[in-house]
Amino acid sequence: MSQPSLRAMTVFAPAKINLFLHITGRRDDGYHxxxxxxxxxxxxxxxxxxxxxxFSFNIKGPFAGSFSAKDKDASPDSGNLAVRAAxxxxxxxxxxxxxxxxxxxxxxLSSGIGGGSSDAAATIWGLMELxxxxxxxxxxxxxxxxNGLGAxxxxxxxxxxxxxxxxxxxxxxxxxxxxxxxLLVNPVRSxxxxxxxxxxxxxxxxxxxxxxxxxDKDAFLDFLRAQHNDLTHAAMSxxxxxxxxxTLLDQQSGCALSRMSGSGATCFGLFDDEGALLDAxxxxxxxxxxxxxxxxxxxxxxxx
Numbered sequence: 001m002s003q004p005s006l007r008a009m010t011v012f013a014p015a016k017i018n019l020f021l022h023i024t025g026r027r028d029d030g031y032h033x034x035x036x037x038x039x040x041x042x043x044x045x046x047x048x049x050x051x052x053x054x055f056s057f058n059i060k061g062p063f064a065g066s067f068s069a070k071d072k073d074a075s076p077d078s079g080n081l082a083v084r085a086a087x088x089x090x091x092x093x094x095x096x097x098x099x100x101x102x103x104x105x106x107x108x109l110s111s112g113i114g115g116g117s118s119d120a121a122a123t124i125w126g127l128m129e130l131x132x133x134x135x136x137x138x139x140x141x142x143x144x145x146x147n148g149l150g151a152x153x154x155x156x157x158x159x160x161x162x163x164x165x166x167x168x169x170x171x172x173x174x175x176x177x178x179x180x181x182x183l184l185v186n187p188v189r190s191x192x193x194x195x196x197x198x199x200x201x202x203x204x205x206x207x208x209x210x211x212x213x214x215x216d217k218d219a220f221l222d223f224l225r226a227q228h229n230d231l232t233h234a235a236m237s238x239x240x241x242x243x244x245x246x247t248l249l250d251q252q253s254g255c256a257l258s259r260m261s262g263s264g265a266t267c268f269g270l271f272d273d274e275g276a277l278l279d280a281x282x283x284x285x286x287x288x289x290x291x292x293x294x295x296x297x298x299x300x301x302x303x304x
Contacts, residue, residue: 007051009130013122014044015107015184016114016156017268017298018261020227022205027167032197035207036164037173037227038155041182043296045115046104047082047122049130055090055097057083061105081120085149089124092141095131108292110190112235112262117152125157161299163210176215181277182298185249185284186266187241187291196263199234221256221270228259235264242267248287252280270298 018036025033045061057074059067070079076087082103090097101123107115124145128135135142146153151168161173208227214220236242242265249258249269254276258269271277274295281295 007130009049009126011047011049011122011126011129012044013047013115013118013156014040014042014159015266016040016118016152016262017182017184018112018229019224020208020259021229021231021262022208022227023200023202023230024166024207025204031167032200033166033204034164035205037161037210037224038164039161039177039299040159041184041296041298042300043107043182043184043294045106045119045122047119047126048102048104049126050100050102052098052100055086056100057086058100058102059105060102063105063108066105066109081116081149081153082123085120085123085145085153086127088145088148089127092145093127093131093133093139095127099127099130108186108188108190108266110192111186111266112191112193112260112264113184113266114152114156114262117150118156120149120153121146121156121159124153161214165207173210173214175210175213177299178215178217178220179300180217180298181271181274182296183249183255183269183271183277183281183284184261184266184294184296185245185269185291187239187245187288189239189241189265191235191238191264193263195238196231196235199237200231201234202230205230224257224259224270229261231263232260235260239265241265245291248284249280252276252283255280266292 016038018038020037022035023032024035078084133139155162155170161177163171211223245267246258249255254272255269260267277295281293285293
């Protein structure tokens with residue numbers, strides 16, 4: 001099958017932030033049911049595509065050394081979601097995987113902000129763009145492809161505010177969510193998603209109705225303050241420093257809300273303005289120079 005010549009391209013893979021995460025039940029197969037509002041930040045990884053005669057995979061960036069040999073593997077059996085996404089899309093689309101893929105890893109691994117899923121989604125998006133594939137018209141396999149890679153891949157592909165319901169159902173949130181300064185802090189401790197969920201011993205919450213209008217900042221923050229991340233205490237059993245991160249965020253002037261994202265250990269603070277965020281980032285970085293501290297804007301990912 002003939003296909004367009006590839007060109008060099010860089011694709012952004014933004015951090016996914018769970019603004020709240022409630023456990024609403026547990027299925028017979030052991031999977032927990034969720035109720036979670038997610039949004040994306042302009043903080044993330046980058047995927048670089050370059051034309052090549054055959055497929056290769058490389059990892060660069062500050063967290064490149066955190067990957068195992070299996071996660072660096074470029075074969076279809078790789079442990080890396082981006083590589084698996086590339087091979088599976090190549091098979092389904094019947095296209096030659098004729099590119100050099102470089103992952104510039106800026107997000108900590110196993111950190112509760114959807115790094116691997118966002119990398120996979122960015123890889124799929126990039127290859128579809130390079131191959132001229134229209135997802136809605138010519139790729140009926142997309143839903144199965146994304147769900148087969150992981151529950152968070154579909155929402156990362158859309159890269160817009162959404163509710164994750166049940167195990168992986170995504171409901172877009174078209175409620176005018178505002179951009180807000182966000183500070184991400186990770187004590188550089190990994191929290192395996194499966195391990196944290198296995199540690200969870202709490203009860204189940206009822207589902208939450210997201211307000212029809214999220215354009216009022218004060219009302220939006222009041223709504224978020226009434227919610228929780230039910231995995232916080234379970235994650236603290238793996239990374240006790242999470243408690244210190246949350247306390248320190250709460251102590252910063254202008255921090256309107258602090259919470260852990262996903263299964264941890266990354267926590268976020270929503271700030272009143274960019275100046276307060278920058279001051280907080282500087283103070284936290286000075287107090288804990290080994291922590292990962294990044295500031296940006298929620299709901300403003302510079303996508304692809």
